[in-house]
Amino acid sequence: MFKIRLLFFLFIFSGFEANPQELRLNNVTTEEIQERFYPSDSAAVAAYLFKKGTTYFEVNVYGGHTAVYSVELKLKIYKKEGLDYANVEIPYNEYNQSLEIEQANTFSLKENQIVKTKVKKEGIFDQTGERINIKKNIFPDVKEGSIIELKYLIKSYGSVYVKDWRFQDEIPVKVSYYEFLNPTYLVYSHITTPNGIDIKSSQRVNKNNKSATISNSILFEENYLYMRATDIPAFKPEPYMGNKSTYIASVRHELLEQKMNKKFPSEIAASWEGIAKILYQDNDFGKQIINKKYLPATLKNSIKEGNLTDIQKIDSVFLYVRNNIKWNKYTRGIYCSKDGLEDVMKSKSGNFAEMNLLLVAMLKEAGLRANPVLLSTRNYGLVLHPNLSNLNCVIAGVELDDKIVLLDATDKNSTTLIRPIRTINHTGWLIREDYSFRKVNLIPDYKSKEMVYGATTIDEQGFLKGKIKQITQGYYSLALASSSIHENENVQTKRIESIENQLKIEIDNYQKTDTDNEFKTIIEEFSFNASGCCDVTENKIYFSPFLFLKETINPFTEENRKYPIDFIFPFQKRYVVIIEFPENYNLEYVPENLSVNIEDGIASYKFESSYSQGKLTVTGDFNMNAAVFSTDYYNSLKNFYRKMIDKQNEKIILTKI
Numbered sequence: 215m216f217k218i219r220l221l222f223f224l225f226i227f228s229g230f231e232a233n234p235q236e237l238r239l240n241n242v243t244t245e246e247i248q249e250r251f252y253p254s255d256s257a258a259v260a261a262y263l264f265k266k267g268t269t270y271f272e273v274n275v276y277g278g279h280t281a282v283y284s285v286e287l288k289l290k291i292y293k294k295e296g297l298d299y300a301n302v303e304i305p306y307n308e309y310n311q312s313l314e315i316e317q318a319n320t321f322s323l324k325e326n327q328i329v330k331t332k333v334k335k336e337g338i339f340d341q342t343g344e345r346i347n348i349k350k351n352i353f354p355d356v357k358e359g360s361i362i363e364l365k366y367l368i369k370s371y372g373s374v375y376v377k378d379w380r381f382q383d384e385i386p387v388k389v390s391y392y393e394f395l396n397p398t399y400l401v402y403s404h405i406t407t408p409n410g411i412d413i414k415s416s417q418r419v420n421k422n423n424k425s426a427t428i429s430n431s432i433l434f435e436e437n438y439l440y441m442r443a444t445d446i447p448a449f450k451p452e453p454y455m456g457n458k459s460t461y462i463a464s465v466r467h468e469l470l471e472q473k474m475n476k477k478f479p480s481e482i483a484a485s486w487e488g489i490a491k492i493l494y495q496d497n498d499f500g501k502q503i504i505n506k507k508y509l510p511a512t513l514k515n516s517i518k519e520g521n522l523t524d525i526q527k528i529d530s531v532f533l534y535v536r537n538n539i540k541w542n543k544y545t546r547g548i549y550c551s552k553d554g555l556e557d558v559m560k561s562k563s564g565n566f567a568e569m570n571l572l573l574v575a576m577l578k579e580a581g582l583r584a585n586p587v588l589l590s591t592r593n594y595g596l597v598l599h600p601n602l603s604n605l606n607c608v609i610a611g612v613e614l615d616d617k618i619v620l621l622d623a624t625d626k627n628s629t630t631l632i633r634p635i636r637t638i639n640h641t642g643w644l645i646r647e648d649y650s651f652r653k654v655n656l657i658p659d660y661k662s663k664e665m666v667y668g669a670t671t672i673d674e675q676g677f678l679k680g681k682i683k684q685i686t687q688g689y690y691s692l693a694l695a696s697s698s699i700h701e702n703e704n705v706q707t708k709r710i711e712s713i714e715n716q717l718k719i720e721i722d723n724y725q726k727t728d729t730d731n732e733f734k735t736i737i738e739e740f741s742f743n744a745s746g747c748c749d750v751t752e753n754k755i756y757f758s759p760f761l762f763l764k765e766t767i768n769p770f771t772e773e774n775r776k777y778p779i780d781f782i783f784p785f786q787k788r789y790v791v792i793i794e795f796p797e798n799y800n801l802e803y804v805p806e807n808l809s810v811n812i813e814d815g816i817a818s819y820k821f822e823s824s825y826s827q828g829k830l831t832v833t834g835d836f837n838m839n840a841a842v843f844s845t846d847y848y849n850s851l852k853n854f855y856r857k858m859i860d861k862q863n864e865k866i867i868l869t870k871i
Contacts, residue, residue, distance in 0.1 A: 237264050237389060239286055239363045242321040242328060247359050251292055254445055255386050259296030263288040263361070265390040267379045269467070271397060272369075279373040279400070287364045291356060299385065300356040302364060304349040310371050313349050317365040320353045331355045373400055374469050374603050375547075381411060381443045382463035384451070391442040392465065395420075398435045401471040405598075406441075409449075411463040415441040441465060453769035456780035456842075460596050468601040486600045489588070490645035498549040499567075503575040503586070504647060508559055510534070517580050525630075527580045528612055528619055532630050535573045535623040539564055548588060548608040566607065566624055573610040573623050587611040587620060587654055589642035596640060609637055611644045611654060618644065618654055627695040631660070631732040632688055638782055640842070657841045661784045662688025663733075666763060669792040672868075674799075676748030676755055678719075681741050687733040689783050694736055695728070710740075717762045719744040755868040759805060759823065759832040760789055764862040768855045775848035780841065787836040794829050798871050801825055804832075805864040810857050812850045816840045819858045834862065 252258040266286040271279050289299060300320070306313045318333035337352040353362045368377060381390040396402055398419065406413060420436045449462050494500030509517075513534055517527055539558060544551075544565040551557075551565060555572050558564035564572065570586070577584030588605045590597045597604045610621040620642075622633040637656065644652040663686065670680030686694060710724050719742045727737040749756040758764045770779075795801075808821040820835045836858065843851065 237266060237391070239288065239317060239365060240319075240330075242288075242330075242361050242363075244323065244326070244328060246290065247321065247323050247328065247361060249290070249292075250359075252290070252386055255448065258386050258448065259293040260289060260291050260299045260385045262383060262385065262387040262390070263290055265381070265383075265387055267392040268395070269376060269379075269393070270395040271373065271400070273397070278371075281370045281373060281376045283368040283370065283377045285364075285366055285368075287362075289362050289364075291358060291360045291362070294358055296385070297356060297358075300353040300360070300362055302351040302353070302362075304351070304366060304368075306349065306368055310375075312369045314367045314369075315349065315351065315364075316367060317363060318351050318353065319363050320355050321361040321363070322355055322357060323359065329355075373472070376402075376467040376469070376603070378459075378464050378466045379441075380459075380462055380464045381413060381441075382409060382446050382449045384449050386448050387443075387446040389442070389444050390446060391440070393441075394437075394439040394465075394467065396437050398437055399473040400469065401473065402437075403468045403470050403601075404439060405466045405468060407461065407464050407466070409461055409463040411443050411446055413441055413443045413463065413465075415439065450776075452772070452775065452777050454779050454781055455777045457592050457595060459593075461777050466595075468603050470601075486643050486645065486651040487649045489600055489602060489605075489643075490649040490651055492602070493548070493586075493588075493645065494647055494649065496549070498552070498554070499571070499586075500647075502550050502555045503571050503578065506555065506575045507579060508555060508572060509576050509579045514579075524582060524612075524614055527582060528577065528621070529630055531576045531580055532573065532621050532623060535569060535576065536626060536628060538562060539569055539572065539623065541566065541569055541624040547606050548586075569623050570609050570621070573621060577610060577612055583613040585611055585613070585644050585646050587618075587642045587644045589637060589656060590639055591636045592639045593636065594639075597643075600643075607637060609633065609642070611642075613644070613652075618652070620654070620656070625692075625696070627692055627734065629730070629732045629734050631658075632692050632734055635689065635692070635782060638841075658688070658783045660688065661786045661837070661839070662686075662690050663786045663788070664690045665786075665788045667790045668761075668763070669794075670742075670761070671794045672748060672755065672757070672796070674750075674755075674796050676745070676750040676757070678742070678744040678747055678761065682739070684738045686736045686738075688785075690785070691734040691736045695734065709738075713740070717742075717744075718746065719762055749865075753870040754802070755795070755799065756865045758863055759821070759866055760791055760834060760862055761793075763789055763791070765859050766863065768852070768859050770848065770852040770855055775845045778845060779843040779848065779851060781838055783841050785838050787834075789834045790831065791833075792829055792831050793866075795868050797828070799868040800871055801830060801866070802869040803865075803867040804830065805861060805866070808857070808861050810854055812847070812854050816843065816847070817851070817854055819854065819861075821858075821861050830866070 252261040268284045270282050272282060273279055291297060291299065304313060315338055318338065320331045322329050331354050333351055333353055337354060338349065340349055351364065356362065370377065379392040381387065417437065417439045420438055446463065449458065451458055513530065517530060522530065540563045542563045542565055548567050550568045550571060555568060555575065558568045558572055574584050574586050586608045587610065589607050590604055591607045594606045612619040619630060620633060621630060622628055622637055625634045628634060639656055642654040642656050644654050665685045666682060668680060668682045670678045672678055706724065710721055713721055721740040721742045724740040729735045744762055747757055747761045804823050807823065810819045816839050818837045823830060823832045
């Protein structure tokens with residue numbers, strides 16, 4: 215087999231300024247190393263002097279395509295806080311990508327001479343994750359003033375999934391330019407997110423025809439896209455902003471059409487009906503679930519003979535797949551592997567898509583209106599319009615009257631109500647066998663809950679002793695359960711340490727009760743001792759109503775908000791604390807009751823207190839009734855949080871009799 219690489223000659227369009235000496239590797243100057251701060255941002259701890267990217271395609275004799283993503287980086291360390299940028303992590307998917315490091319060097323000054331140090335083999339290694347690999351590059355001899363340079367290639371097999379290019383980063387970028395070359399028979403749309411950055415671009419067609427033998431010999435031309443931006447400020451993340459890749463200045467590529475054969479062009483669906491048609495005709499998707507029989511006999515009989523409701527059928531099938539099929543940690547996007555679902559049933563193991571497509575097939579077999587739901591995971595970005603390259607995840611959806619039950623069997627802690635957080639990403643699309651579709655809201659419509667009930671005594675020295683009962687439901691419980699799975703040490707010991715470190719208390723008699731209901735309720739109970747919560751003078755004791763449970767930081771302090779606010783899921787936090795104080799102290803002051811609401815009922819907070827028989831009871835009830843808010847609500851949220859936190863940090867005053 216031979217490969218034809220689509221070569222290009224650099225063409226600088228009028229209107230673009232480029233200095234070939236400036237934008238190439240191994241061209242470090244003494245002046246660059248001696249530069250003490252970045253001219254456009256003196257607070258920057260590091261900056262990219264340039265980022266250069268190129269995407270082109272290799273074509274083999276069978277018509278297969280490989281997208282080659284070439285990256286060159288030149289990065290300057292200005293301050294000690296920027297040394298972490300010398301540990302470069304490059305994510306890639308081992309299943310359908312390969313990664314090669316071509317250059318990795320550190321440049322520093324020693325006795326006024328530039329010293330070049332290559333990254334050794336032991337400084338480059340793979341770190342395997344659950345769904346992706348990371349190539350780690352640890353640059354040696356890096357100090358303030360050093361410059362690091364890196365060049366690498368990522369090859370992605372196929373023409374649908376092509377890597378994005380980011381012009382912007384969390385440190386400033388002096389120059390960022392990018393080239394995209396593709397055969398004209400592969401029609402791409404280039405979606406630019408400027409984020410206020412002036413990104414100049416120009417396109418042309420290279421007229422020098424290339425030839426490839428693909429069944430019959432064909433000739434093709436290539437499109438050439440050139441993009442450039444300069445003096446790019448650092449991207450500034452905001453609290454609760456979701457995935458930053460949705461907003462950072464970048465360009466994304468979407469394959470619209472393949473015109474390999476002029477008589478029979480292969481359309482890459484630009485509508486949800488078209489996507490449904492393509493997928494249901496695909497051997498690794500629709501052909502795996504249509505009219506298939508995977509239900510084990512025992513489960514099939516229990517459904518048939520048990521006179522189950524639709525909800526009970528969903529529970530039975532979901533629990534079977536979740537508990538009996540193991541996710542092998544591979545994704546492969548929305549497709550099954552070549553061995554298909556029959557092999558999954560034999561091996562009891564499958565990739566992400568296989569587990570959920572198997573769930574769809576079994577639910578269908580049980581007589582339910584089940585279909586795949588396509589989406590993009592939170593770390594993959596938002597889907598703004600129909601295109602297969604935007605979709606990297608499939609879950610199951612069951613239509614019941616006017617609602618849809620969404621299911622994901624890959625996480626052993628999931629329930630029929632709670633899916634992994636990675637699948638909560640605004641909107642998904644349910645596709646049916648007749649190629650119709652339905653838009654699906656992926657954001658949960660119920661509130662996850664954290665409810666804390668405490669009782670404590672305060673002595674004359676301000677020391678606390680008491681008990682706490684904490685009840686969590688929904689995604690609070692999922693986070694707690696998921697963190698326990700990956701602990702190698704004693705789970706209970708780690709949890710106790712976590713509580714003690716978070717609340718700054720000492721705990722004893724810890725007990726935990728798990729339930730596997732749809733809300734995944736977890737109950738934790740323990741006794742505690744604490745100091746440092748009270749300010750004690752000769753005659754008075756001062757403390758906040760919720761003691762060590764209070765919130766102290768308002769996440770919304772900036773004057774303006776640039777990006778939407780994303781809490782992921784609606785929630786309720788309720789705190790009830792009963793406080794008993796020394797007999798020789800009177801209650802002098804307790805904060806007034808407070809009720810705060812945001813317009814449209816999207817959030818509320820209520821603080822109340824009552825005193826009876828020497829005991830003070832304080833209650834705080836915080837409800838966030840929606841998950842995602844536009845920037846129009848920012849000032850309301852900022853003021854809401856300020857009032858809530860101010861109230862929680864007011865002082866109760868006890869006076870000695």
